[in-house]
Amino acid sequence: MPLDFYRDPLFGQTMITLMAAAVLVLQITAVAQKSIVANIYVFAVQSFLLAAIANTIAWFNNAPHIYLAALLTFLLKSLVLPAILLKLVERIQIGHELKPLLNVPVSVLISGLLTLLAYVIAEPLQHGAPASGPASLGHNTLPVAVALFLIGFFLMANRRKALSQVLALLSLENGLFLAAISLTYGMPMIVEIGVFFDVLVAVLVLAILVGRIRDAFDSMDVTRLSRLRG
Amino acid sequence: MNAMPVALLLSIPLAAAAATLFLRRRAFIEAVHLTAAAAIFLSAAFLARDVLAAGTLSFFHGFFHADALSALVTFLTALVFLIAAPYTVGFFRRPAPGEGAPLGGREIRNYHALTHLFVFTLLAVSLTGNLGLMWVALEGATLASVFLVAFYGKPTSLEAAWKYAILGGVGLSMALSGGETWEALNWPFLASASRSFDPLVMRLAFILILLGYGAKAGLAPMHTWKPDAYSEAPVPVAALMATAMLNCALYGLMRFSLLAAPAAGATFAANLLALFGVLSIAVAVPFILVQRSARRLLAYSSIEHCGIISLGLGLGGPLGPLGAMLHMLYHSAAKPLLFFCAGNVQQHTGNDTLRKSAGGLIHVLPVTGAAFFAAALALTGTPPFPLFLSEFTILKAAFARGMLWVALLVVALLVAIFAGLFSHISRLVFGPRPDLARGDLNRWTTWPLPVLAAALLAMSFWIPGPLLALVEAAAKILEVRP
Numbered sequence: 001m002p003l004d005f006y007r008d009p010l011f012g013q014t015m016i017t018l019m020a021a022a023v024l025v026l027q028i029t030a031v032a033q034k035s036i037v038a039n040i041y042v043f044a045v046q047s048f049l050l051a052a053i054a055n056t057i058a059w060f061n062n063a064p065h066i067y068l069a070a071l072l073t074f075l076l077k078s079l080v081l082p083a084i085l086l087k088l089v090e091r092i093q094i095g096h097e098l099k100p101l102l103n104v105p106v107s108v109l110i111s112g113l114l115t116l117l118a119y120v121i122a123e124p125l126q127h128g129a130p131a132s133g134p135a136s137l138g139h140n141t142l143p144v145a146v147a148l149f150l151i152g153f154f155l156m157a158n159r160r161k162a163l164s165q166v167l168a169l170l171s172l173e174n175g176l177f178l179a180a181i182s183l184t185y186g187m188p189m190i191v192e193i194g195v196f197f198d199v200l201v202a203v204l205v206l207a208i209l210v211g212r213i214r215d216a217f218d219s220m221d222v223t224r225l226s227r228l229r230g
Numbered sequence: 231m232n233a234m235p236v237a238l239l240l241s242i243p244l245a246a247a248a249a250t251l252f253l254r255r256r257a258f259i260e261a262v263h264l265t266a267a268a269a270i271f272l273s274a275a276f277l278a279r280d281v282l283a284a285g286t287l288s289f290f291h292g293f294f295h296a297d298a299l300s301a302l303v304t305f306l307t308a309l310v311f312l313i314a315a316p317y318t319v320g321f322f323r324r325p326a327p328g329e330g331a332p333l334g335g336r337e338i339r340n341y342h343a344l345t346h347l348f349v350f351t352l353l354a355v356s357l358t359g360n361l362g363l364m365w366v367a368l369e370g371a372t373l374a375s376v377f378l379v380a381f382y383g384k385p386t387s388l389e390a391a392w393k394y395a396i397l398g399g400v401g402l403s404m405a406l407s408g409g410e411t412w413e414a415l416n417w418p419f420l421a422s423a424s425r426s427f428d429p430l431v432m433r434l435a436f437i438l439i440l441l442g443y444g445a446k447a448g449l450a451p452m453h454t455w456k457p458d459a460y461s462e463a464p465v466p467v468a469a470l471m472a473t474a475m476l477n478c479a480l481y482g483l484m485r486f487s488l489l490a491a492p493a494a495g496a497t498f499a500a501n502l503l504a505l506f507g508v509l510s511i512a513v514a515v516p517f518i519l520v521q522r523s524a525r526r527l528l529a530y531s532s533i534e535h536c537g538i539i540s541l542g543l544g545l546g547g548p549l550g551p552l553g554a555m556l557h558m559l560y561h562s563a564a565k566p567l568l569f570f571c572a573g574n575v576q577q578h579t580g581n582d583t584l585r586k587s588a589g590g591l592i593h594v595l596p597v598t599g600a601a602f603f604a605a606a607l608a609l610t611g612t613p614p615f616p617l618f619l620s621e622f623t624i625l626k627a628a629f630a631r632g633m634l635w636v637a638l639l640v641v642a643l644l645v646a647i648f649a650g651l652f653s654h655i656s657r658l659v660f661g662p663r664p665d666l667a668r669g670d671l672n673r674w675t676t677w678p679l680p681v682l683a684a685a686l687l688a689m690s691f692w693i694p695g696p697l698l699a700l701v702e703a704a705a706k707i708l709e710v711r712p
Contacts, residue, residue, distance in 0.1 A: 121434070156396070165396060190360075191360060195362070195366060198370060201370075205395065209392055212383065212388055
């Protein structure tokens with residue numbers, strides 16, 4: 001039956017792999033991207049793809065509580081948070097340049113190496129899962145999740161501006177979400193809601209702090225935050 | 231089973247936070263704070279009594295769970311909040327640093343509401359039975375306290391708050407990723423496959439957990455946010471962070487190390503805890519010796535004590551966890567006293583410096599000066615004070631395991647820290663009379679000090695029976711048999 005492809009786990013597997021690849025590409029795009037606004041859009045699209053992956057897993061595994069996680073991801077991370085961040089960029093009128101510490105080619109190279117490392121780390125976990133069937137759906141995204149996590153760390157270290165550090169923290173969080181979804185098929189619902197709530201509050205807290213730092217220092221360059229020593 | 235104490239413990243701080251937001255008069259806000267602190271303390275005591283009678287309590291499908299360990303941590307959070315309550319009242323009646331007048335209504339309201347929220351999240355950490363919720367609560371504690379660190383709005387406070395938020399956030403996301411790996415192992419989907427899981431993966435997960443919760447507790451090398459946050463936050467919050475939040479982060483670490491023991495090998499987690507413990511003690515030494523600011527000094531001392539507790543946990547056997555639990559209790563009672571003294575000195579002299587200080591505080595602030603000196607002796611584990619007992623127990627555990635060199639190294643480091651702290655504080659307290667007005671004016675910030683110091687001294691001779699039973703039961707839980 002040609003129209004039944006949407007029930008075929010193999011199709012789901014292919015779609016998930018494809019979307020996970022796009023998520024990884026977007027993460028490396030974020031590394032190469034110099035404009036904060038473009039970076040926020042990249043984050044929004046990446047979150048949308050994550051929500052789509054979660055939806056696919058929920059569909060093929062009949063796990064209704066993952067739909068909620070997918071919905072929350074879509075609403076929160078691809079709509080609300082980018083809107084808050086764009087508003088913040090507009091309000092504090094910062095230059096749109098990101099000014100990373102390392103230049104773009106070196107950064108992309110490092111991201112590639114981190115991706116390689118992620119595959120090495122995640123390999124042992126994949127051996128544990130059965131080769132096919134619905135139970136293992138999405139397990140091959142684990143290396144992508146680890147790669148998002150590692151590249152997120154690298155972005156944190158590589159960026160000077162307070163707001164872009166927040167973005168890096170969020171993409172790191174996306175890696176955690178992907179790992180949670182693909183590996184454990186979501187955490188208990190109350191935990192999931194708690195984590196989303198924390199992410200939302202964290203962004204609000206950091207946004208307020210960015211605004212205040214900007215007012216106090218006339219800059220968002222965190223390398224200027226260096227009065228406290230010893 | 232009586233769920234009342236747990237329900238009260240979680241609802242009182244929330245109710246107090248909500249009530250505070252609607253209050254205008256300073257006196258009412260203070261009354262709410264004092265009442266809430268007393269009520270939380272009583273509920274925690276009742277919870278401890280129930281746990282001692284029943285063993286383990288579990289409510290709401292295990293999402294809330296209390297055994298001796300969590301009851302002890304909960305009790306300590308409540309205790310520190312109670313100790314800090316009268317001081318908080320007095321602290322905010324005096325002028326804010328760098329300003330002539332005490333803070334106005336709006337700031338006071340925000341401060342108290344945020345503090346109640348902070349206490350709520352800390353209590354939730356130790357009362358939940360779900361590892362995911364524990365993470366959510368601890369992240370909540372970070373978020374509630376970020377604005378408390380940034381409270382005075384100075385550039386340095388913002389810097390401290392930013393570093394605290396970012397390091398805390400990164401650390402906790404590491405903890406979450408480690409926790410996820412763990413949950414994956416327990417998850418029914420993978421139950422059949424879990425045997426083929428590498429112990430290597432479990433070890434990796436535990437390292438992530440250790441880095442994450444260790445960052446929150448302030449174990450070296452993830453300790454760098456601590457001196458900034460402790461020196462910029464208002465004094466009562468710094469005291470809460472240095473004791474209650476430290477206990478809660480260590481509590482998370484304890485829970486995971488108990489879980490990791492069977493899969494990753496019992497000695498693996500224990501050895502890492504001991505290693506990071508000794509490292510933290512060692513890292514604190516040079517910064518204590520050359521420190522310029524009193525509250526940063528206390529922060530490094532808190533890194534050291536966090537290391538001592540972690541070392542005790544790592545040494546294992548019957549003695550190690552017992553020493554760690556005792557140390558947690560004594561440290562939670564002693565550290566707030568030091569922060570209060572440092573706060574009084576800072577408010578009276580207008581600065582927090584050690585090196586440029588004229589000294590002679592005993593002439594200007596007689597009660598604070600005497601208490602500061604006694605508290606410094608207590609904190610360094612000098613014999614008439616109880617921290618000597620717990621540190622000695624932990625050293626005995628090291629000897630019992632035949633780790634002679636570790637014990638000797640720790641003794642040497644502790645002696646160096648004693649020398650550093652003792653010389654700083656005695657230079658501050660003694661000496662010729664400086665050119666300052668005679669102080670100790672505010673009852674609320676003065677009289678808690680001698681009471682606390684006396685209670686601390688009494689604790690080395692006598693601990694209330696039920697509390698001792700709780701400490702011993704908590705240590706029993708942590709005893710991992712290899």
